[in-house]
Amino acid sequence: MASITFSGTSGNSFFLPTASVHSNQNIRDGFNPLKKNLSDTRKKHNGRGLVSTNVASPPLPAVAPLLPRRESGNSGNRSHVAWTSVRQERWEGELLVQGEIPFWLKGTYLRNGPGLWHIGDYNFRHLFDGYAMLVKLQFEDGRLIAGHRQIESEAYKAAMKTQKLCYREFSEVPKPDNFLSYIGELANLFSGASLTDNANTGVVMLADGRVVCLTETQKGSIVIDPATLDTLGKFEYSDTLGGLIHSAHPIVTETEFLSLLPDLINPGYLAVRMEPGTNERKVIGRVACSRGPAPGWVHSFPVTEHYIIVPEMPLRYCAGNLLKAEPTPLYKFEWHPESKAFMHVMCKASGNIVASVEVPLYITFHFINAYEEKDEDGRVTAVIADCCEHNADTTILDKLRIHNLRSYTGQDVLPDARVGRFRIPFDGSAYGKLEAALDPNEHGRGLDMCSINPAYLGKQYRYAYACGAQRPCNFPNTLTKIDLVNKKAKNWHDEGAVPSEPFFVARPGATEEDDGVVISMVSGKNGDGYALLLDGSTFQEIARAKFPYGLPYGLHGCWVPSK
Numbered sequence: 001m002a003s004i005t006f007s008g009t010s011g012n013s014f015f016l017p018t019a020s021v022h023s024n025q026n027i028r029d030g031f032n033p034l035k036k037n038l039s040d041t042r043k044k045h046n047g048r049g050l051v052s053t054n055v056a057s058p059p060l061p062a063v064a065p066l067l068p069r070r071e072s073g074n075s076g077n078r079s080h081v082a083w084t085s086v087r088q089e090r091w092e093g094e095l096l097v098q099g100e101i102p103f104w105l106k107g108t109y110l111r112n113g114p115g116l117w118h119i120g121d122y123n124f125r126h127l128f129d130g131y132a133m134l135v136k137l138q139f140e141d142g143r144l145i146a147g148h149r150q151i152e153s154e155a156y157k158a159a160m161k162t163q164k165l166c167y168r169e170f171s172e173v174p175k176p177d178n179f180l181s182y183i184g185e186l187a188n189l190f191s192g193a194s195l196t197d198n199a200n201t202g203v204v205m206l207a208d209g210r211v212v213c214l215t216e217t218q219k220g221s222i223v224i225d226p227a228t229l230d231t232l233g234k235f236e237y238s239d240t241l242g243g244l245i246h247s248a249h250p251i252v253t254e255t256e257f258l259s260l261l262p263d264l265i266n267p268g269y270l271a272v273r274m275e276p277g278t279n280e281r282k283v284i285g286r287v288a289c290s291r292g293p294a295p296g297w298v299h300s301f302p303v304t305e306h307y308i309i310v311p312e313m314p315l316r317y318c319a320g321n322l323l324k325a326e327p328t329p330l331y332k333f334e335w336h337p338e339s340k341a342f343m344h345v346m347c348k349a350s351g352n353i354v355a356s357v358e359v360p361l362y363i364t365f366h367f368i369n370a371y372e373e374k375d376e377d378g379r380v381t382a383v384i385a386d387c388c389e390h391n392a393d394t395t396i397l398d399k400l401r402i403h404n405l406r407s408y409t410g411q412d413v414l415p416d417a418r419v420g421r422f423r424i425p426f427d428g429s430a431y432g433k434l435e436a437a438l439d440p441n442e443h444g445r446g447l448d449m450c451s452i453n454p455a456y457l458g459k460q461y462r463y464a465y466a467c468g469a470q471r472p473c474n475f476p477n478t479l480t481k482i483d484l485v486n487k488k489a490k491n492w493h494d495e496g497a498v499p500s501e502p503f504f505v506a507r508p509g510a511t512e513e514d515d516g517v518v519i520s521m522v523s524g525k526n527g528d529g530y531a532l533l534l535d536g537s538t539f540q541e542i543a544r545a546k547f548p549y550g551l552p553y554g555l556h557g558c559w560v561p562s563k
């Protein structure tokens with residue numbers, strides 16, 4: 001039987017059978033917020049417009065002011081709620097819905113992301129430093145139960161206990177004193193032990209039903225309960241592959257979990273597969289870096305039906321920067337244009353590298369999709385891989401510093417981005433192409449945080465959903481539906497609002513690629529927050545539901561269908 005190891009702060013660990021971990025006790029047998037009468041819930045509105053439901057143990061604290069913490073006054077965009085920590089660790093309640101939620105939409109959308117960017121009076125530097133917070137939208141019969149909860153990583157718990165930063169975050173570095181007094185061994189300071197397990201980037205549902213929050217450290221893989229948002233424990237990889245870091249975006253399907261593990265010692269990448277119900281990754285193959293002192297940052301990677309695409313960006317990991325005592329201009333990375341940029345294609349079945357090409361320099365965090373191009377005889381002639389590409393400009397990382405996000409003055413400062421389309425030929429040539437798949441003005445020259453209809457993963461596809469821009473802006477502020485065939489985009493915009501990743505959920509039985517809904521959570525300009533549903537085809541708003549507090553910006557989500 002599959003099991004999950006739970007590690008307490010004491011260092012003790014014990015095993016629970018998966019069945020217990022999956023139990024949806026609160027929703028099925030105990031208090032079921034969906035069965036709760038809406039008028040009962042409304043009675044609990046307090047003067048601040050808060051709605052609080054009872055949740056199963058541990059009980060919620062008494063209704064508390066949920067107004068997010070304001071770190072720098074509240075004048076216009078200077079302290080947009082998107083960049084403001086949520087004060088309360090958890091909340092759950094039913095939201096009033098404007099419009100109609102389709103009755104076929106049954107399940108929970110979970111969104112992970114940073115929710116707390118400070119410890120006491122100390123403010124974090126970068127968007128990616130914040131302690132992970134999950135937000136849920138639980139859809140049932142046209143109704144919507146929402147909630148949020150901080151993920152109880154070791155890094156978060158240590159910070160709450162000591163009121164100090166104890167682990168290395170994306171840009172934040174603890175004073176040696178903090179880490180040593182917490183962990184107690186000098187050697188750990190120079191090993192991976194001081195790296196964070198703050199799983200603030202993504203959340204995936206494995207084929208066996210376990211729901212795992214992720215960041216780029218392997219130890220930052222944390223199992224949560226999608227109903228209560230409880231932190232259940234560490235996801236321990238039972239293999240001996242070692243290494244510290246992995247891609248934050250594994251490819252998860254009903255049959256497998258694929259990931260890339262960068263090798264910082266002998267520059268390259270291991271491609272690994274994990275079967276559902278296991279915690280053991282097995283090696284599919286290895287790519288040796290073509291050039292450069294270290295592997296390129298591999299935040300995400302795409303796959304086709306038969307191949308894993310391994311990107312080798314000139315923005316490369318830097319072991320020194322992982323351990324430095326002060327943040328460096330490119331954080332854990334270095335820009336090495338002289339080392340060139342490459343794309344490698346590995347056969348999923350054999351692990352063999354079937355193509356390795358040099359491509360124009362690029363910067364991408366998020367691949368959108370990839371597919372195989374075939375000739376009339378069905379032979380693969382090339383792989384096409386699409387990504388949100390930042391015109392090979394590393395300044396986007398600096399734009400995502402909290403100070404820059406909070407100090408927007410109305411200037412158009414968001415660097416341009418585009419749908420970068422790679423063509424990786426299979427004819428043995430040494431070079432591949434990288435071009436914009438459509439005119440970037442279609443989406444305001446801003447682009448990131450993408451999704452597709454998951455049924456089209458690795459296959460020829462037409463539609464991508466992402467955050468785009470309406471200028472002037474300092475951050476993507478629209479939702480965009482990109483038609484890669486007609487090379488057009490439809491855009492949704494709410495003045496002053498910051499929407500998070502648009503997430504596509506297909507209508508059961510749909511035959512069209514865009515037949516479904518797009519879910520996003522929006523941080524509003526007046527300090528509010530709302531869940532938003534757009535029609536996947538027309539891209540028109542079909543419903544929105546306001547939270548009783550403002551939502552901070554979030555990163556990536558997943559869909560957990562109702563049982």
Ligand SMILES: CC1=C(/C=C/C(C)=C/C=C/C(C)=C/C=C/C=C(C)/C=C/C=O)C(C)(C)CCC1
Nearest residue numbers: 128168169170195201215216217332365448476
């Ligand atoms: C890199 C290491 C770590 C942390 C990595 C993290 C938290 C990476 C997160 C990356 C994200 C969320 C990328 C999103 C990009 C969005 C963009 C560019 C939007 C642009 C808008 O225009 C640690 C785990 C801290 C330690 C090991 C190394």
Ligand SMILES: [Fe+2]
Nearest residue numbers: 201248299556
């Ligand atoms: Fe990401």
